[in-house]
Amino acid sequence: MKGKIDVYIREGSLRYRFTLKRNITVVRGDSAKGKSTLVRILEDYRDDMENSGRSSTVVDCICRIVTLDLDGWKYAQAFPEEYQDAIVVLDEHNKFIKSDDFARFVERSKAYFLLMTRNNLTQLSYSIDEVYRMIMKNNEHVLEKIYPSENDFYVNSFIRHKPSNILTEDSGAGYTFFNTLSIECIKGSGNSKIYNKLEKQSYDDLMIIGDGAAFGAHISKLSPLVEKFGYQLYLPESFEYLLYDKSIFGEGVNIIKNNTWDYAEGVSWERFYTEQLCTGLKCFNIRYSKHSLPDLFIDYIPTILSNNNLEFLLDSYNANCKSDNSSNAKNGSEVTLLNLDDLD
Protein backbone atom coordinates (compact mmCIF):
# COMPACT_ATOMS: atom_id res chain seq x y z
CA MET A 1 0.00 0.00 0.00
CA LYS A 2 1.23 3.52 -0.73
CA GLY A 3 -0.07 7.02 -1.17
CA LYS A 4 -1.92 9.55 0.93
CA ILE A 5 -5.15 7.93 2.08
CA ASP A 6 -8.00 10.18 3.22
CA VAL A 7 -10.42 8.68 5.69
CA TYR A 8 -13.85 10.01 6.66
CA ILE A 9 -16.12 8.11 9.04
CA ARG A 10 -19.54 9.18 10.28
CA GLU A 11 -21.86 7.50 12.74
CA GLY A 12 -24.78 9.66 13.78
CA SER A 13 -23.31 12.96 14.93
CA LEU A 14 -19.83 11.46 15.40
CA ARG A 15 -17.38 12.30 12.65
CA TYR A 16 -13.75 11.37 12.09
CA ARG A 17 -11.50 12.82 9.40
CA PHE A 18 -7.80 12.14 8.93
CA THR A 19 -5.15 11.26 6.34
CA LEU A 20 -2.62 8.44 6.53
CA LYS A 21 0.59 8.66 4.53
CA ARG A 22 2.99 6.12 6.02
CA ASN A 23 2.77 2.47 6.89
CA ILE A 24 2.48 3.13 10.64
CA THR A 25 0.48 5.87 12.39
CA VAL A 26 0.28 5.91 16.18
CA VAL A 27 -2.46 7.69 18.15
CA ARG A 28 -2.06 8.24 21.88
CA GLY A 29 -2.85 11.04 24.33
CA ASP A 30 -5.58 11.72 26.88
CA SER A 31 -8.42 9.36 27.66
CA ALA A 32 -11.95 9.98 26.36
CA LYS A 33 -10.88 11.61 23.10
CA GLY A 34 -12.61 9.12 20.86
CA LYS A 35 -9.87 6.62 20.04
CA SER A 36 -11.64 3.51 21.30
CA THR A 37 -14.97 4.81 20.03
CA LEU A 38 -13.52 4.89 16.52
CA VAL A 39 -12.52 1.24 16.84
CA ARG A 40 -15.98 0.34 18.13
CA ILE A 41 -17.64 2.17 15.23
CA LEU A 42 -15.51 0.25 12.74
CA GLU A 43 -16.27 -3.07 14.44
CA ASP A 44 -20.02 -2.34 14.39
CA TYR A 45 -19.77 -1.34 10.73
CA ARG A 46 -18.03 -4.61 9.91
CA ASP A 47 -20.72 -6.59 11.74
CA ASP A 48 -23.53 -4.68 9.97
CA MET A 49 -21.99 -5.31 6.55
CA GLU A 50 -21.41 -9.00 7.27
CA ASN A 51 -24.92 -9.53 8.61
CA SER A 52 -27.06 -7.43 6.32
CA GLY A 53 -24.82 -5.80 3.74
CA ARG A 54 -25.84 -2.34 4.88
CA SER A 55 -25.03 0.12 7.63
CA SER A 56 -26.05 3.58 8.71
CA THR A 57 -22.39 4.29 9.33
CA VAL A 58 -20.51 6.03 6.54
CA VAL A 59 -16.94 4.88 5.88
CA ASP A 60 -15.44 6.89 3.05
CA CYS A 61 -12.00 5.65 2.04
CA ILE A 62 -10.50 4.35 -1.20
CA CYS A 63 -9.33 1.21 0.58
CA ARG A 64 -10.92 -1.07 3.09
CA ILE A 65 -10.47 -0.51 6.81
CA VAL A 66 -10.28 -3.54 9.07
CA THR A 67 -9.97 -3.90 12.81
CA LEU A 68 -7.72 -6.53 14.30
CA ASP A 69 -8.08 -8.08 17.73
CA LEU A 70 -6.92 -11.27 19.42
CA ASP A 71 -9.59 -13.34 17.68
CA GLY A 72 -8.39 -12.32 14.23
CA TRP A 73 -4.68 -12.33 15.04
CA LYS A 74 -3.92 -15.99 14.28
CA TYR A 75 -5.52 -15.72 10.87
CA ALA A 76 -3.74 -12.46 10.14
CA GLN A 77 -0.38 -13.98 11.01
CA ALA A 78 -1.01 -16.89 8.67
CA PHE A 79 -2.24 -14.75 5.77
CA PRO A 80 -0.58 -11.31 5.96
CA GLU A 81 -0.85 -10.80 2.21
CA GLU A 82 -4.64 -10.52 2.58
CA TYR A 83 -4.15 -7.17 4.28
CA GLN A 84 -1.90 -5.48 1.73
CA ASP A 85 -4.70 -3.26 0.41
CA ALA A 86 -6.10 -2.40 3.83
CA ILE A 87 -5.81 0.03 6.70
CA VAL A 88 -5.52 -2.13 9.81
CA VAL A 89 -6.75 -0.51 13.03
CA LEU A 90 -5.83 -1.81 16.47
CA ASP A 91 -6.94 -0.70 19.90
CA GLU A 92 -4.52 -0.53 22.80
CA HIS A 93 -5.52 -3.65 24.72
CA ASN A 94 -4.02 -6.05 22.24
CA LYS A 95 -0.88 -7.45 23.87
CA PHE A 96 0.45 -8.90 20.63
CA ILE A 97 1.03 -5.37 19.33
CA LYS A 98 4.32 -5.39 21.27
CA SER A 99 5.56 -8.67 19.86
CA ASP A 100 8.17 -9.42 17.21
CA ASP A 101 5.46 -11.48 15.46
CA PHE A 102 3.47 -8.31 15.02
CA ALA A 103 6.52 -6.54 13.59
CA ARG A 104 6.89 -9.37 11.07
CA PHE A 105 3.20 -9.10 10.21
CA VAL A 106 3.56 -5.37 9.60
CA GLU A 107 6.49 -5.98 7.27
CA ARG A 108 4.93 -8.87 5.35
CA SER A 109 1.44 -7.42 4.96
CA LYS A 110 2.57 -4.06 3.55
CA ALA A 111 -0.67 -2.60 4.88
CA TYR A 112 -1.16 0.76 6.53
CA PHE A 113 -1.55 0.52 10.30
CA LEU A 114 -3.42 2.84 12.65
CA LEU A 115 -2.39 1.92 16.18
CA MET A 116 -4.13 3.29 19.29
CA THR A 117 -1.40 2.78 21.86
CA ARG A 118 0.67 4.57 24.48
CA ASN A 119 3.33 1.86 24.44
CA ASN A 120 6.65 2.68 22.82
CA LEU A 121 6.71 -0.01 20.16
CA THR A 122 10.48 -0.31 19.90
CA GLN A 123 10.26 -3.37 17.67
CA LEU A 124 8.62 -1.22 14.97
CA SER A 125 10.13 1.52 12.89
CA TYR A 126 7.78 4.50 12.81
CA SER A 127 8.23 8.19 12.33
CA ILE A 128 8.20 10.86 15.00
CA ASP A 129 5.93 12.77 12.58
CA GLU A 130 3.28 10.06 12.73
CA VAL A 131 2.65 10.12 16.49
CA TYR A 132 -0.64 11.93 17.08
CA ARG A 133 -3.28 12.80 19.62
CA MET A 134 -6.96 12.92 18.74
CA ILE A 135 -8.69 16.29 19.07
CA MET A 136 -11.99 17.90 18.12
CA LYS A 137 -11.91 20.49 15.37
CA ASN A 138 -15.00 21.87 13.64
CA ASN A 139 -17.07 19.10 15.29
CA GLU A 140 -14.89 16.40 13.79
CA HIS A 141 -12.32 14.12 15.40
CA VAL A 142 -8.99 14.83 13.72
CA LEU A 143 -5.33 13.99 14.38
CA GLU A 144 -2.82 16.49 15.73
CA LYS A 145 0.93 15.85 15.80
CA ILE A 146 2.31 15.44 19.29
CA TYR A 147 5.86 16.43 18.25
CA PRO A 148 5.83 19.51 16.04
CA SER A 149 8.99 20.43 14.23
CA GLU A 150 10.62 23.23 12.35
CA ASN A 151 13.00 22.30 9.55
CA ASP A 152 13.52 18.87 11.13
CA PHE A 153 14.39 20.32 14.54
CA TYR A 154 12.19 19.01 17.36
CA VAL A 155 11.20 19.63 20.98
CA ASN A 156 12.59 22.92 22.21
CA SER A 157 15.36 23.27 19.69
CA PHE A 158 13.80 25.60 17.20
CA ILE A 159 16.67 28.08 17.69
CA ARG A 160 19.63 26.53 15.95
CA HIS A 161 23.29 27.22 16.59
CA LYS A 162 26.61 25.53 16.07
CA PRO A 163 26.98 23.04 18.94
CA SER A 164 30.08 22.02 20.85
CA ASN A 165 29.22 18.33 20.55
CA ILE A 166 27.29 16.18 18.07
CA LEU A 167 25.86 12.78 18.93
CA THR A 168 25.06 10.76 15.79
CA GLU A 169 22.55 7.93 15.74
CA ASP A 170 24.98 5.67 13.92
CA SER A 171 28.64 4.79 14.25
CA GLY A 172 29.34 4.32 10.51
CA ALA A 173 28.57 6.53 7.54
CA GLY A 174 26.63 9.14 9.52
CA TYR A 175 29.32 9.46 12.13
CA THR A 176 31.98 9.79 9.42
CA PHE A 177 29.96 12.50 7.68
CA PHE A 178 29.60 14.71 10.73
CA ASN A 179 33.10 13.92 11.95
CA THR A 180 34.41 16.01 9.06
CA LEU A 181 33.18 19.03 10.99
CA SER A 182 35.46 20.64 13.54
CA ILE A 183 33.04 19.62 16.27
CA GLU A 184 33.46 16.84 18.83
CA CYS A 185 31.50 13.91 17.41
CA ILE A 186 30.12 11.03 19.51
CA LYS A 187 28.79 7.69 18.23
CA GLY A 188 25.29 6.68 19.28
CA SER A 189 25.15 3.15 17.75
CA GLY A 190 21.44 3.19 16.92
CA ASN A 191 18.29 5.14 17.75
CA SER A 192 17.61 2.97 20.79
CA LYS A 193 21.18 3.45 22.06
CA ILE A 194 21.11 7.26 21.95
CA TYR A 195 19.06 7.22 25.11
CA ASN A 196 21.49 4.82 26.81
CA LYS A 197 24.36 7.21 26.04
CA LEU A 198 22.56 10.21 27.48
CA GLU A 199 21.34 8.34 30.53
CA LYS A 200 24.92 7.73 31.63
CA GLN A 201 26.35 11.15 30.90
CA SER A 202 25.24 14.68 30.17
CA TYR A 203 27.00 16.76 27.51
CA ASP A 204 27.56 20.44 27.08
CA ASP A 205 25.87 22.13 24.16
CA LEU A 206 24.90 18.93 22.36
CA MET A 207 23.15 18.36 19.05
CA ILE A 208 21.58 14.92 18.64
CA ILE A 209 21.17 13.70 15.07
CA GLY A 210 18.93 10.69 14.48
CA ASP A 211 16.62 9.12 11.91
CA GLY A 212 13.25 10.82 12.27
CA ALA A 213 11.55 8.13 10.18
CA ALA A 214 12.37 5.55 12.85
CA PHE A 215 12.36 7.70 15.97
CA GLY A 216 8.70 7.45 16.93
CA ALA A 217 9.26 4.80 19.59
CA HIS A 218 12.17 6.63 21.22
CA ILE A 219 11.12 10.28 21.45
CA SER A 220 9.09 10.05 24.64
CA LYS A 221 12.15 8.73 26.49
CA LEU A 222 14.44 11.33 25.03
CA SER A 223 12.39 14.51 25.20
CA PRO A 224 12.65 15.01 29.01
CA LEU A 225 16.45 14.86 28.71
CA VAL A 226 16.47 17.13 25.68
CA GLU A 227 14.37 19.68 27.53
CA LYS A 228 16.30 19.43 30.79
CA PHE A 229 19.73 19.92 29.23
CA GLY A 230 18.75 22.16 26.32
CA TYR A 231 20.01 19.78 23.64
CA GLN A 232 19.27 20.36 19.96
CA LEU A 233 17.37 17.51 18.38
CA TYR A 234 17.77 17.26 14.61
CA LEU A 235 15.82 14.44 13.02
CA PRO A 236 15.70 14.39 9.23
CA GLU A 237 13.94 11.33 7.77
CA SER A 238 17.27 9.46 7.88
CA PHE A 239 20.93 9.94 7.18
CA GLU A 240 20.46 8.31 3.79
CA TYR A 241 17.74 10.92 3.12
CA LEU A 242 20.42 13.58 3.58
CA LEU A 243 22.84 11.83 1.23
CA TYR A 244 20.14 11.37 -1.40
CA ASP A 245 20.67 14.93 -2.51
CA LYS A 246 19.72 16.71 -5.73
CA SER A 247 23.28 18.00 -6.14
CA ILE A 248 24.39 14.41 -6.82
CA PHE A 249 21.29 12.65 -8.11
CA GLY A 250 19.44 15.44 -9.90
CA GLU A 251 16.28 17.46 -9.39
CA GLY A 252 14.14 14.33 -9.59
CA VAL A 253 15.16 13.68 -5.99
CA ASN A 254 12.99 16.53 -4.75
CA ILE A 255 9.93 15.15 -6.48
CA ILE A 256 10.40 11.95 -4.54
CA LYS A 257 11.19 13.74 -1.27
CA ASN A 258 8.10 15.93 -1.53
CA ASN A 259 5.82 12.99 -2.34
CA THR A 260 7.43 10.07 -0.57
CA TRP A 261 4.05 8.51 0.23
CA ASP A 262 3.56 7.83 -3.49
CA TYR A 263 6.82 5.89 -3.70
CA ALA A 264 7.44 4.10 -0.40
CA GLU A 265 5.25 0.99 -0.50
CA GLY A 266 4.62 -0.73 2.81
CA VAL A 267 8.02 0.11 4.28
CA SER A 268 9.35 2.72 6.66
CA TRP A 269 10.72 5.81 4.93
CA GLU A 270 14.07 5.08 6.55
CA ARG A 271 14.32 1.83 4.62
CA PHE A 272 12.91 3.47 1.51
CA TYR A 273 15.61 6.14 1.38
CA THR A 274 18.34 3.60 2.01
CA GLU A 275 17.04 1.65 -1.00
CA GLN A 276 16.82 4.83 -3.08
CA LEU A 277 20.38 5.75 -2.20
CA CYS A 278 21.67 2.27 -3.01
CA THR A 279 19.90 2.33 -6.38
CA GLY A 280 21.16 5.82 -7.15
CA LEU A 281 24.76 4.94 -6.33
CA LYS A 282 24.73 1.93 -8.65
CA CYS A 283 24.86 4.46 -11.49
CA PHE A 284 28.24 5.54 -10.15
CA ASN A 285 29.33 1.96 -9.68
CA ILE A 286 29.35 2.52 -5.93
CA ARG A 287 27.92 0.14 -3.39
CA TYR A 288 26.55 1.78 -0.27
CA SER A 289 26.98 0.42 3.21
CA LYS A 290 25.80 2.07 6.41
CA HIS A 291 29.18 1.17 7.89
CA SER A 292 31.22 3.51 5.73
CA LEU A 293 30.75 6.74 3.83
CA PRO A 294 31.80 6.60 0.17
CA ASP A 295 34.42 9.23 -0.63
CA LEU A 296 32.07 10.58 -3.29
CA PHE A 297 30.12 12.41 -0.61
CA ILE A 298 33.01 14.12 1.16
CA ASP A 299 33.22 17.00 -1.32
CA TYR A 300 29.44 17.39 -1.26
CA ILE A 301 29.17 17.79 2.50
CA PRO A 302 28.86 21.62 2.39
CA THR A 303 26.11 21.38 -0.25
CA ILE A 304 24.25 18.68 1.67
CA LEU A 305 24.45 20.75 4.86
CA SER A 306 23.08 23.81 3.03
CA ASN A 307 20.26 21.84 1.43
CA ASN A 308 19.15 20.43 4.79
CA ASN A 309 18.82 23.42 7.14
CA LEU A 310 22.33 22.98 8.55
CA GLU A 311 23.98 26.07 7.06
CA PHE A 312 25.13 27.14 10.49
CA LEU A 313 27.54 24.18 10.50
CA LEU A 314 29.26 25.20 7.27
CA ASP A 315 32.12 27.09 8.82
CA SER A 316 33.01 23.93 10.78
CA TYR A 317 33.56 21.87 7.65
CA ASN A 318 37.14 20.75 7.33
CA ALA A 319 37.86 20.30 3.64
CA ASN A 320 41.05 18.37 4.38
CA CYS A 321 39.25 15.74 6.36
CA LYS A 322 38.70 12.47 4.46
CA SER A 323 36.73 9.40 5.35
CA ASP A 324 38.57 6.94 7.63
CA ASN A 325 36.91 4.07 5.79
CA SER A 326 37.78 3.21 2.22
CA SER A 327 34.94 3.52 -0.18
CA ASN A 328 33.41 0.14 -0.94
CA ALA A 329 33.15 1.20 -4.53
CA LYS A 330 36.66 2.06 -5.53
CA ASN A 331 37.19 -1.35 -7.14
CA GLY A 332 40.23 0.06 -8.91
CA SER A 333 38.08 1.90 -11.45
CA GLU A 334 37.43 5.56 -12.13
CA VAL A 335 34.23 6.87 -10.65
CA THR A 336 32.44 9.14 -13.06
CA LEU A 337 29.79 11.45 -11.74
CA LEU A 338 26.56 11.14 -13.66
CA ASN A 339 23.39 13.09 -13.13
CA LEU A 340 20.31 10.88 -12.97
CA ASP A 341 18.40 13.45 -15.02
CA ASP A 342 20.68 12.56 -17.96
CA LEU A 343 19.76 8.90 -17.79
CA ASP A 344 16.76 7.25 -19.42
Add this chain to the structure above:
Amino acid sequence: MLKIIYGILDTDEDFIYNGDAFFNDEREEEWLSNELVKQMILDIDKSEVLDNNLIKSPVLGLIPPEYLSGGVKTLISILYNPELLFNATGCGENCSKWLLKIADELDEDIIINLQYNMEFPEGPFQIKVMNTDTVITNDRDLALEALGLSDKYVNYYDGVISYEG
Protein backbone atom coordinates in the same frame (compact mmCIF):
# COMPACT_ATOMS: atom_id res chain seq x y z
CA MET B 1 0.59 5.80 48.50
CA LEU B 2 0.63 5.29 44.76
CA LYS B 3 3.25 2.77 43.71
CA ILE B 4 4.24 2.25 40.10
CA ILE B 5 5.96 -0.64 38.42
CA TYR B 6 7.19 0.54 35.02
CA GLY B 7 7.74 -1.88 32.20
CA ILE B 8 6.23 -4.86 30.44
CA LEU B 9 5.24 -6.85 33.49
CA ASP B 10 5.22 -10.50 34.41
CA THR B 11 4.02 -11.19 37.93
CA ASP B 12 2.52 -13.67 40.36
CA GLU B 13 0.18 -10.98 41.68
CA ASP B 14 -3.45 -10.72 40.58
CA PHE B 15 -2.67 -8.60 37.52
CA ILE B 16 -5.46 -7.02 35.50
CA TYR B 17 -4.06 -6.21 32.06
CA ASN B 18 -7.26 -4.76 30.60
CA GLY B 19 -9.01 -2.46 33.06
CA ASP B 20 -11.66 -1.59 30.48
CA ALA B 21 -12.76 -5.22 30.12
CA PHE B 22 -12.51 -5.78 33.87
CA PHE B 23 -14.94 -2.91 34.49
CA ASN B 24 -17.41 -4.26 31.94
CA ASP B 25 -17.31 -7.74 33.52
CA GLU B 26 -17.13 -6.89 37.20
CA ARG B 27 -18.94 -3.58 37.64
CA GLU B 28 -21.18 -3.37 40.71
CA GLU B 29 -24.30 -1.22 40.61
CA GLU B 30 -23.23 1.13 43.38
CA TRP B 31 -19.88 2.05 41.82
CA LEU B 32 -21.35 4.97 39.92
CA SER B 33 -23.07 6.43 42.97
CA ASN B 34 -19.70 7.26 44.53
CA GLU B 35 -18.99 11.00 44.57
CA LEU B 36 -15.33 10.60 43.56
CA VAL B 37 -16.39 8.43 40.63
CA LYS B 38 -18.88 11.06 39.49
CA GLN B 39 -16.15 13.71 39.63
CA MET B 40 -13.77 11.55 37.59
CA ILE B 41 -16.41 10.88 34.93
CA LEU B 42 -17.24 14.58 34.74
CA ASP B 43 -13.60 15.60 34.46
CA ILE B 44 -12.30 12.95 32.06
CA ASP B 45 -15.35 12.03 29.97
CA LYS B 46 -17.08 15.41 30.42
CA SER B 47 -20.15 13.35 31.27
CA GLU B 48 -22.82 13.42 33.96
CA VAL B 49 -23.91 10.33 35.88
CA LEU B 50 -27.72 10.24 35.84
CA ASP B 51 -28.05 6.97 37.70
CA ASN B 52 -26.09 3.76 38.29
CA ASN B 53 -26.70 2.60 34.72
CA LEU B 54 -27.08 5.76 32.73
CA ILE B 55 -24.67 8.53 31.80
CA LYS B 56 -25.21 11.67 29.77
CA SER B 57 -22.32 12.33 27.39
CA PRO B 58 -22.00 15.57 25.38
CA VAL B 59 -20.58 13.58 22.46
CA LEU B 60 -22.33 10.20 22.59
CA GLY B 61 -25.65 11.21 24.18
CA LEU B 62 -27.23 8.85 26.73
CA ILE B 63 -24.91 5.89 27.23
CA PRO B 64 -24.51 2.87 29.49
CA PRO B 65 -21.42 2.74 31.75
CA GLU B 66 -19.74 0.36 29.30
CA TYR B 67 -19.39 3.24 26.84
CA LEU B 68 -17.27 5.31 29.23
CA SER B 69 -13.62 5.77 28.28
CA GLY B 70 -11.19 2.97 29.05
CA GLY B 71 -9.17 5.33 31.21
CA VAL B 72 -12.00 6.25 33.57
CA LYS B 73 -13.20 2.66 33.73
CA THR B 74 -9.72 1.58 34.79
CA LEU B 75 -9.63 4.29 37.47
CA ILE B 76 -13.00 3.21 38.88
CA SER B 77 -11.86 -0.41 38.87
CA ILE B 78 -8.71 0.55 40.79
CA LEU B 79 -10.75 2.50 43.35
CA TYR B 80 -12.95 -0.49 44.12
CA ASN B 81 -10.23 -3.15 43.85
CA PRO B 82 -7.09 -1.71 45.43
CA GLU B 83 -5.76 -5.17 46.24
CA LEU B 84 -5.36 -5.92 42.53
CA LEU B 85 -2.47 -4.78 40.37
CA PHE B 86 -3.84 -2.92 37.35
CA ASN B 87 -2.16 -2.11 34.07
CA ALA B 88 -2.90 1.62 33.86
CA THR B 89 -1.31 2.09 30.43
CA GLY B 90 -4.83 2.51 29.08
CA CYS B 91 -5.15 5.68 31.18
CA GLY B 92 -4.17 8.91 29.49
CA GLU B 93 -2.35 11.71 31.25
CA ASN B 94 -5.64 13.37 32.15
CA CYS B 95 -6.09 10.43 34.54
CA SER B 96 -2.86 10.95 36.47
CA LYS B 97 -4.18 13.43 39.05
CA TRP B 98 -7.03 11.02 39.77
CA LEU B 99 -4.60 8.19 40.43
CA LEU B 100 -3.06 10.39 43.14
CA LYS B 101 -6.50 11.26 44.54
CA ILE B 102 -7.51 7.59 44.64
CA ALA B 103 -4.29 6.77 46.49
CA ASP B 104 -5.05 9.57 48.99
CA GLU B 105 -8.63 8.38 49.40
CA LEU B 106 -7.72 4.78 50.26
CA ASP B 107 -6.10 3.56 53.47
CA GLU B 108 -3.92 1.10 51.62
CA ASP B 109 -1.20 1.47 49.00
CA ILE B 110 -2.16 0.84 45.42
CA ILE B 111 0.22 -0.59 42.85
CA ILE B 112 -0.20 0.04 39.15
CA ASN B 113 1.80 -0.97 36.11
CA LEU B 114 2.69 1.62 33.48
CA GLN B 115 4.17 0.86 30.08
CA TYR B 116 4.64 4.48 29.19
CA ASN B 117 5.94 7.55 31.01
CA MET B 118 2.68 9.10 32.16
CA GLU B 119 3.03 12.78 33.11
CA PHE B 120 1.81 13.68 36.57
CA PRO B 121 0.83 17.05 38.05
CA GLU B 122 3.73 19.24 39.15
CA GLY B 123 3.57 18.17 42.79
CA PRO B 124 4.25 17.87 45.58
CA PHE B 125 3.08 14.29 45.81
CA GLN B 126 4.40 10.92 46.86
CA ILE B 127 4.88 8.18 44.29
CA LYS B 128 7.06 5.16 44.82
CA VAL B 129 8.83 3.88 41.73
CA MET B 130 9.14 0.24 42.60
CA ASN B 131 11.72 -0.46 39.90
CA THR B 132 14.23 1.72 41.74
CA ASP B 133 12.63 1.55 45.21
CA THR B 134 12.59 5.35 45.27
CA VAL B 135 9.92 7.75 46.49
CA ILE B 136 9.52 10.75 44.18
CA THR B 137 7.76 13.97 45.10
CA ASN B 138 7.49 16.00 41.89
CA ASP B 139 6.82 15.45 38.21
CA ARG B 140 10.24 16.49 36.89
CA ASP B 141 12.09 14.04 39.08
CA LEU B 142 9.56 11.35 38.20
CA ALA B 143 10.09 11.90 34.47
CA LEU B 144 13.84 11.44 34.92
CA GLU B 145 13.54 8.52 37.34
CA ALA B 146 11.21 6.65 34.99
CA LEU B 147 13.25 7.24 31.85
CA GLY B 148 14.01 4.03 30.03
CA LEU B 149 11.98 1.88 32.44
CA SER B 150 8.70 1.61 30.56
CA ASP B 151 10.13 -0.44 27.67
CA LYS B 152 11.93 -3.02 29.79
CA TYR B 153 10.64 -6.51 30.60
CA VAL B 154 10.22 -6.59 34.35
CA ASN B 155 9.33 -9.40 36.74
CA TYR B 156 7.55 -8.94 40.04
CA TYR B 157 7.51 -12.19 41.99
CA ASP B 158 7.19 -12.62 45.76
CA GLY B 159 7.27 -8.85 46.08
CA VAL B 160 10.65 -8.58 44.39
CA ILE B 161 11.42 -6.69 41.18
CA SER B 162 13.84 -8.27 38.72
CA TYR B 163 14.60 -7.93 35.03
CA GLU B 164 14.83 -10.38 32.19
CA GLY B 165 18.11 -10.83 30.38
